[in-house]
Amino acid sequence: MSIVATLELRLRPDQLEAAPAVLEEVLAETRAFAGNLGVEVLTDVEDPTHVTAFERWESLEHDAAYRTWRAGDGRRPALAALLAAPPVLTHWDTPGD
Numbered sequence: 001m002s003i004v005a006t007l008e009l010r011l012r013p014d015q016l017e018a019a020p021a022v023l024e025e026v027l028a029e030t031r032a033f034a035g036n037l038g039v040e041v042l043t044d045v046e047d048p049t050h051v052t053a054f055e056r057w058e059s060l061e062h063d064a065a066y067r068t069w070r071a072g073d074g075r076r077p078a079l080a081a082l083l084a085a086p087p088v089l090t091h092w093d094t095p096g097d
Contacts, residue, residue, distance in 0.1 A: 002037060004092040005063050007053040010085040016048060022078045023051075029074065030055065035062025049084065060091065 011019050027039050030053075037056035044050035057063040066074075067089075 001059070002094050003057050003060050003063060004094055005053075005055045005057060006090045006092065007055065008088040008090075009051045009053070009083060011049040011051060011082050012084045013049055015082045018078075019051075019082050022076070022082055026076055026079050027053070030066070033062075033066045033069070035059060036066070063091065 023041060027041065030036055030039050035058040037058060039056075040054045042052045042054055055063070057066070070076075
């Protein structure tokens with residue numbers, strides 16, 4: 001059964017110009033990670049500093065392996081520099097998959 005993970009980001013207003021290039025680089029790595037079924041980025045139309053990554057994973061274990069990698073060898077300081085607050089990660093069950 002696949003799962004959905006949402007990663008809610010709050011970007012620093014002074015980093016909005018840099019954000020698209022950094023996010024594209026990070027998301028290319030995410031999409032290439034084993035078990036990733038796709039990632040979409042959603043930007044709040046009323047608040048461009050509020051961004052959510054909508055990620056589909058083959059399993060919770062694939063997602064956990066990705067989070068472990070991202071916290072270690074996959075860490076991207078350029079992404080951390082964009083953030084105004086710690087990201088909020090939520091896992092969602094996808095009944096019927």
